[in-house]
Amino acid sequence: MSQSSATGLPPVAASNRLTASAAMTAFVLGIDVGGTKTAAVLFDEADRPVGRAQVVTPRRGLTDAVIDAAREALAQVPVGAGRLVGVGIAAPGQIDVAGGRIRQAVNLEEGELPIAGMVQTALGVPCFVEHDARAAAAWLFESPPDKDDYRMTHIAYLSMGTGISAGIVLDGVPVRGAAGLAGEIGHVSADPNGPSCGCGLRGCLEAVAAGPAIERRGRAAVEAGQTTMLADGPVTAEAVFRAAAAGDPVAASIATEVGAHVARAVRALVLMFGLERVYIGGGVVASGDAFIEPIERELERERASSSLIRHAVPAGVIRVVPGDTDPVAHGAAVIARAGIARMRPRMGP
Amino acid sequence: MSQSSATGLPPVAASNRLTASAAMTAFVLGIDVGGTKTAAVLFDEADRPVGRAQVVTPRRGLTDAVIDAAREALAQVPVGAGRLVGVGIAAPGQIDVAGGRIRQAVNLEEGELPIAGMVQTALGVPCFVEHDARAAAAWLFESPPDKDDYRMTHIAYLSMGTGISAGIVLDGVPVRGAAGLAGEIGHVSADPNGPSCGCGLRGCLEAVAAGPAIERRGRAAVEAGQTTMLADGPVTAEAVFRAAAAGDPVAASIATEVGAHVARAVRALVLMFGLERVYIGGGVVASGDAFIEPIERELERERASSSLIRHAVPAGVIRVVPGDTDPVAHGAAVIARAGIARMRPRMGP
Numbered sequence: 001m002s003q004s005s006a007t008g009l010p011p012v013a014a015s016n017r018l019t020a021s022a023a024m025t026a027f028v029l030g031i032d033v034g035g036t037k038t039a040a041v042l043f044d045e046a047d048r049p050v051g052r053a054q055v056v057t058p059r060r061g062l063t064d065a066v067i068d069a070a071r072e073a074l075a076q077v078p079v080g081a082g083r084l085v086g087v088g089i090a091a092p093g094q095i096d097v098a099g100g101r102i103r104q105a106v107n108l109e110e111g112e113l114p115i116a117g118m119v120q121t122a123l124g125v126p127c128f129v130e131h132d133a134r135a136a137a138a139w140l141f142e143s144p145p146d147k148d149d150y151r152m153t154h155i156a157y158l159s160m161g162t163g164i165s166a167g168i169v170l171d172g173v174p175v176r177g178a179a180g181l182a183g184e185i186g187h188v189s190a191d192p193n194g195p196s197c198g199c200g201l202r203g204c205l206e207a208v209a210a211g212p213a214i215e216r217r218g219r220a221a222v223e224a225g226q227t228t229m230l231a232d233g234p235v236t237a238e239a240v241f242r243a244a245a246a247g248d249p250v251a252a253s254i255a256t257e258v259g260a261h262v263a264r265a266v267r268a269l270v271l272m273f274g275l276e277r278v279y280i281g282g283g284v285v286a287s288g289d290a291f292i293e294p295i296e297r298e299l300e301r302e303r304a305s306s307s308l309i310r311h312a313v314p315a316g317v318i319r320v321v322p323g324d325t326d327p328v329a330h331g332a333a334v335i336a337r338a339g340i341a342r343m344r345p346r347m348g349p
Numbered sequence: 350m351s352q353s354s355a356t357g358l359p360p361v362a363a364s365n366r367l368t369a370s371a372a373m374t375a376f377v378l379g380i381d382v383g384g385t386k387t388a389a390v391l392f393d394e395a396d397r398p399v400g401r402a403q404v405v406t407p408r409r410g411l412t413d414a415v416i417d418a419a420r421e422a423l424a425q426v427p428v429g430a431g432r433l434v435g436v437g438i439a440a441p442g443q444i445d446v447a448g449g450r451i452r453q454a455v456n457l458e459e460g461e462l463p464i465a466g467m468v469q470t471a472l473g474v475p476c477f478v479e480h481d482a483r484a485a486a487a488w489l490f491e492s493p494p495d496k497d498d499y500r501m502t503h504i505a506y507l508s509m510g511t512g513i514s515a516g517i518v519l520d521g522v523p524v525r526g527a528a529g530l531a532g533e534i535g536h537v538s539a540d541p542n543g544p545s546c547g548c549g550l551r552g553c554l555e556a557v558a559a560g561p562a563i564e565r566r567g568r569a570a571v572e573a574g575q576t577t578m579l580a581d582g583p584v585t586a587e588a589v590f591r592a593a594a595a596g597d598p599v600a601a602s603i604a605t606e607v608g609a610h611v612a613r614a615v616r617a618l619v620l621m622f623g624l625e626r627v628y629i630g631g632g633v634v635a636s637g638d639a640f641i642e643p644i645e646r647e648l649e650r651e652r653a654s655s656s657l658i659r660h661a662v663p664a665g666v667i668r669v670v671p672g673d674t675d676p677v678a679h680g681a682a683v684i685a686r687a688g689i690a691r692m693r694p695r696m697g698p
Contacts, residue, residue: 168621170526177623177624178501178503178623179625181623182620183621184620184621188620189539189617192539192540192613193542199657200655201655201658261541264537267536267537268621271537273531274524274525302550306548309536309549312533
């Protein structure tokens with residue numbers, strides 16, 4: 001509190017150029033805490049991104065990194081353009097929505113972090129947290145990329161990157177689970193005889209279909225001396241899908257196997273939750289058709305042999321979230337707006 | 350309508366001895382439509398079964414069979430004891446709750462059956478339908494067998510018999526899915542290299558862990574000439590678990606493998622929905638400890654190797670529904686009472 005300004009406002013809020021200006025637009029900040037990068041995106045009332053900053057996600061000191069990114073994004077909007085009214089933080093792990101805490105994030109060292117309160121004090125506006133995939137699902141539910149999807153009531157966002165998890169919205173309500181741990185499909189069994197997973201089990205979906213697993217499969221093929229263009233450069237998940245698209249049979253066989261696992265995960269989501277749409281996004285999806293086609297091919301194969309699947313998991317059930325949108329930051333903004341709306345007095349009966 | 354009585358009541362209602370008597374207890378009928386048997390259970394206001402009848406589930410003419418069973422159960426209560434106020438029907442397949450229809454029940458030949466309206470006309474009281482596992486979950490949520498479970502908000506009922514499905518209640522709300530098809534865990538992949546399933550896919554949970562799959566595994570062992578007491582009698586799922594309990598190593602290995610599949614299905618339910626409790630019931634559960642112990646053993650093994658599982662799927666997450674209770678009939682009664690409550694005018698604001 002040593003830096004408290006004479007205005008009585010919290011110290012950092014006093015340095016927030018927007019709050020000092022005449023109110024025009026009510027901006028919200030959506031913050032996407034990723035395993036490697038943390039992005040802060042400032043959105044206007046029409047949900048358009050008007051400022052953006054990115055920092056490396058630190059192993060310790062996440063709150064300061066979030067505040068730095070937030071300030072940098074805010075500084076991109078001219079003084080007088082509007083004011084910040086709320087912040088939403090979307091993060092992986094177990095999220096305590098009511099307490100504003102992040103818990104048990106595998107990639108973050110901090111055990112339990114009361115980040116919402118700390119950011120709220122620093123920026124002087126209400127702050128809310130939510131699970132990243134769940135926040136993205138909330139945004140896709142409210143603002144679906146395809147206009148036809150506005151009639152959908154049961155959807156999920158399947159986030160595929162370094163880790164895999166799902167955000168699910170049923171009848172318009174996000175599924176959080178009793179302890180904020182719903183949607184952890186990354187550690188559901190994909191193959192009982194599959195490889196070891198970082199979580200300690202074996203054959204988890206993450207261990208056969210997340211970015212690092214795809215990389216590992218590619219490297220193993222190179223190390224085994226298989227004839228593949230993967231031998232020519234650094235083996236990444238992206239390189240595997242690029243080689244598959246270029247007709248490399250070793251890479252294509254990895255892409256086919258990954259696609260079959262993801263198709264079965266989509267089937268599991270749809271059958272267990274009764275979904276109409278599964279949006280797929282995250283780092284792996286940037287590989288485009290080479291990633292998506294094997295999934296669609298496997299689902300077509302399932303439809304051809306099962307009337308249940310034809311009926312319950314119809315063609316078109318999957319939508320890819322375009323690589324140039326940022327569903328998690330958008331989702332964080334949705335969480336901020338919803339949180340603010342809950343704080344306002346209700347109109348009479 | 351040729352049998353219409355002079356009272357103007359629908360024909361069958363006139364023969365319902367309870368409706369003709371002075372109202373004392375408000376009874377509801379819970380009807381459990383199973384793949385082989387259909388049971389009608391009459392419950393009093395304290396949810397005690399006071400009448401019960403059972404008929405063979407016909408391949409065609411389900412409605413008449415339900416009405417016959419209902420009348421027989423009603424006849425077991427003396428005239429003047431009370432009156433019937435509603436009927437709940439719990440059935441497998443895709444249930445159109447709003448339209449009172451049963452659709453796509455694999456074991457029932459009828460394509461789409463508007464059973465609620467027909468039973469309502471026949472018995473002269475409101476009738477409601479629900480998916481069988483979902484109805485059972487609703488009952489277990491409202492009246493948990495263990496008093497501690499009253500504080501639970503996220504639970505599932507895993508029904509294991511000829512087929513496998515789940516009923517899920519999240520924050521007190523049953524999960525139906527967009528088209529009434531949620532909870533179809535029986536056709537989620539348990540092993541991508543597993544045996545063919547009746548649905549046309551391969552490796553579904555039902556194909557490796559339902560009653561017929563267990564039977565098939567036992568028969569295959571006998572036919573392969575393995576040394577097992579299963580060779581001594583008819584091979585049923587129950588016989589497999591009985592032999593396993595008696596120390597037969599061939600049967601024990603089948604029970605272990607089935608238990609591992611069910612443990613992974615429980616893990617999938619808990620991680621995807623964020624559950625606190627999974628109740629397991631159905632025909633296979635009648636085999637008791639020989640069925641449950643291998644499931645608990647596999648979950649213990651998972652907890653030992655993964656802190657995520659220790660945290661998210663803690664010991665005690667499974668409860669077996671005692672064989673002498675009938676969760677589906679009880680669930681059908683819950684559905685009847687809830688349906689009636691929705692029809693009554695609401696108290697003012």
